[in-house]
Amino acid sequence: KQEVxxxxxxxxxxxxxxxxxxxxFTDSAIYNLQWFRQDPGKGLTSLLLIQSSQREQTSGRLNAxxxxxxxxxxxxxxxxxxxxSATYLCAVRGYGGATNKLxxxxxxxxxxxx
Amino acid sequence: xxxxxxxxxxxxxxxxxxxxxxxxxxxxxxYFYWYRQILGQKVEFLVSFYNNEISEKSEIxxxxxxxxxxxxxxxxxxIRSTKLEDSAMYFCASRGGQGPYEQYFGPGTRLTVT
Numbered sequence: 139k140q141e142v143x144x145x146x147x148x149x150x151x152x153x154x155x156x157x158x159x160x161x162x163f164t165d166s167a168i169y170n171l172q173w174f175r176q177d178p179g180k181g182l183t184s185l186l187l188i189q190s191s192q193r194e195q196t197s198g199r200l201n202a203x204x205x206x207x208x209x210x211x212x213x214x215x216x217x218x219x220x221x222x223s224a225t226y227l228c229a230v231r232g233y234g235g236a237t238n239k240l241x242x243x244x245x246x247x248x249x250x251x252x
Numbered sequence: 253x254x255x256x257x258x259x260x261x262x263x264x265x266x267x268x269x270x271x272x273x274x275x276x277x278x279x280x281x282x283y284f285y286w287y288r289q290i291l292g293q294k295v296e297f298l299v300s301f302y303n304n305e306i307s308e309k310s311e312i313x314x315x316x317x318x319x320x321x322x323x324x325x326x327x328x329x330x331i332r333s334t335k336l337e338d339s340a341m342y343f344c345a346s347r348g349g350q351g352p353y354e355q356y357f358g359p360g361t362r363l364t365v366t
Contacts, residue, residue: 170353181343181359182295189351227295231353239285239297239308240345240355 140165142230142243150249151218159213159246161228166206172240173202173213174227182227186213218250254278256358258344264364265334273329273361275344284327285345285355286319288312295343301327334365 141164151157161171170189174182186195186202188211194203201214211228225247229240257276265271277284286298299309301319318330327346331338344358 172354174357179341179362182357184354184356187354229295239300239310240287240295241297242295244294 140168140230140232140241142228142241144226144228144243144246146246147244148247148249150251152251153218153220155218155250156214156216157218157248159215159226159248161211161213161243163209163211163230163241163243165232166209167233168206168230169233169238171202171204171211171228171230173200173211174229176225176227176245178225185226215248218248220250220252223248223250256344256346256356258342258358258361260361261359262362262364264366267336267365268333271331271334271363273331273342273344273363275327275329275346275358276325277327277344277346278348278356279325280348281346281356282349283307283347284319284321285347286329287343287345287357288340289343289360290337290340298329298342331363334363336365339363339365 143162145160172187173185176182188195188204199216204211225245227245229242231238259274284301287295289295297310299313300307316332320328341360341362343360345355347355
């Protein structure tokens with residue numbers, strides 16, 4: 139059974155720092171991995187999707203990498219800003235059917251201090 | 253930009269009552285999902301729906317739950333007799349029929365059962 143874990147559970151950094159969020163998964167047979175942002179009491183905003191055949195994806199100040207064989211993904215945020223404060227979730231989609239569900243990690247609560 | 257919408261944003265109901273949560277997926281999407289997030293816990297998959305039928309459901313999705321796509325645009329989740337433990341944020345998601353199979357989430361409905 140696929141398990142997704144995120145470390146650290148919470149992170150506080152001063153504005154301007156570069157930071158890395160980690161996601162690990164137990165079953166390397168994944169189709170893709172998505173990173174989401176969740177603001178308090180709000181929905182999930184998709185940030186990046188990495189296909190299993192890809193090593194990384196970039197969007198603005200965000201860069202996500204994927205090492206499928208070791209069951210790891212990282213989300214790198216460059217030059218962090220207070221507006222980046224949110225919970226970041228990773229989720230993996232396995233094989234086995236066109237409608238396969240996403241399995242979510244525990245999330246990392248990020249606070250960027252001005 | 254197209255988005256998934258959900259109504260209501262917050263629903264309060266008494267234990268034992270029926271509730272219907274509504275979602276309007278992105279118009280050309282073919283696959284639809286419900287997830288839920290109990291406060292402080294992971295986002296959990298409930299059910300996926302494709303071609304007017306359930307394609308996968310979790311152990312949470314018991315006989316008290318049902319889904320329907322009544323009119324080609326709405327996608328609903330019904331809970332027949334709510335329990336206290338059904339209190340959660342419920343997210344609807346949809347995705348297109350072709351790769352990269354990114355799931356787009358709605359803003360959620362917060363269900364409070366008293």
